[in-house]
Amino acid sequence: MTLTSPQESSVPRRRWPSPVVWIAVAVLLAVHVLAWQATEFSPAALIAGWDGMADFLAESLPPDFSVLGKSLEAAVITLYIGLLGTTFSIPFALALALLASRATTSAAWAQQAARAVLSFLRSVPDVVFALIFVTAVGLGPFAGVLALVFHNTGVMGKLWAEAMDESDRGPRDALKVTGASGPQIALHAVLPTVMPSLAGLLLYRLDVNVRSSLVLGLVGAGGIGFLINQSIKLFRFDEMVTHILVVLLLVVVVDQASGFVRKRLGA
Amino acid sequence: MLAIRGLRKSFGGRVVLDGFDLSVEPGEFVALLGPNGSGKSTVLRCVVGLETPDGGSIEVGGNAAMVFQKIHLVGRRNALDNVCSGALGRLPSHRSLFFSADVREEAMRCLDRVGLADRALDRCARLSGGQQQRVAIARALCQRADVILADEPVSALDPQAAVQVMELLKALAGEGIAVVAVLHQPELAQTYAHRIVEMRAGVAA
């Protein structure tokens, strides 16, 4: 076999990154330097403060297991907040997802409106919703549930709409030919097709929401997050460690359970 | 039953149909042959309203149903539910959440007609390709089709299943339905169709 040498002009020339790329890299570096300064990032401080952390650990060990009962009770509340926050967001997320997906809604204005609502709900963090609802319904788990319903509607609605967007166009066309209306096509072609994906995403959100409800507890929405906050304020670090161990247990159990069911769903 | 006159359609300035004519009588089985890209699918999709023609006229005396090469059933639902969905066009919204007994009975008769009554409660994804295509034809029957447009209905099937589906389409034509089938094998067309229409570059050749 002979190799004919290619003509000069046919060899593509090596292309160096354009000046724009260099400028972008420089800007990115500069921003990181600014961020380093603004966050007072300092490994030295971490090393110098090692004693403080050792004291803290000494105070927190051994854990005070006398609060275990109280801790478990509060963990169940945290689980309930995550559960209701997820469940009660289902109808809103479903309605908005059906409106937002191009598989189920043809009117562009309706899609845009639903997407705007979803992205608003998604971009307000659940902690902010919690602080707002605490002012309305007072400290306690109910504010946490409301916060999760609002934020989770935004996140889950978007995930569900994307799952619908990706569903096969064929069965939709087939029903369109029979003269089916948009809602009929959604009900008889899109939803049956995407149901396993929707259920998988729901379980994934349940998992995330139970963890979020911990943080919501820190801002006054009850549950075990609230107990952690209290024991820090009272310098009872030995109690706090018990609470944190219970949290670990809760998170692992929910994560495993949701993972198990998702695997069974094949989603 | 079906009269297409001077059908024109372009996609982004590229002319795909350039004055296509075709009429089909009730009970007639027409095979549509032609090279890839000659516009066969586009004709069928225009007839059932999946594409909007740029010009020409389409007259359908009754219901037009479509059967696809990729079948397009909802794989996770059972055969009966898939067939029932053929009736959606005549059901009001409030009656289409669950299919009522009369719709299910009619769908069972359609499944029986294609020889699959015993598989009514099987998920479609579990049926063979040939069985799925027959379920899709049952769905067209449940739509009370007067015209069936089949776009390469047997291209994805093994020869035995293909023969079964062709026999079925021919029998349905015998019962008065107008059938137009896009086929790739001229032998199948010669064996089963009453008439063969060759398409070339957007017109009947």
Ligand SMILES: Nc1ncnc2c1ncn2[C@@H]1O[C@H](COP(=O)(O)OP(=O)(O)O)[C@@H](O)[C@H]1O
């Ligand atoms: N939705 C579409 N958008 C753009 N081009 C299309 C579309 N549908 C079909 N075409 C083009 O029209 C031509 C005819 O397509 P088609 O009707 O599918 O041919 P056939 O079924 O005979 O193979 C092809 O060149 C195809 O690429």
Ligand SMILES: [Mg+2]
């Ligand atoms: Mg084609």
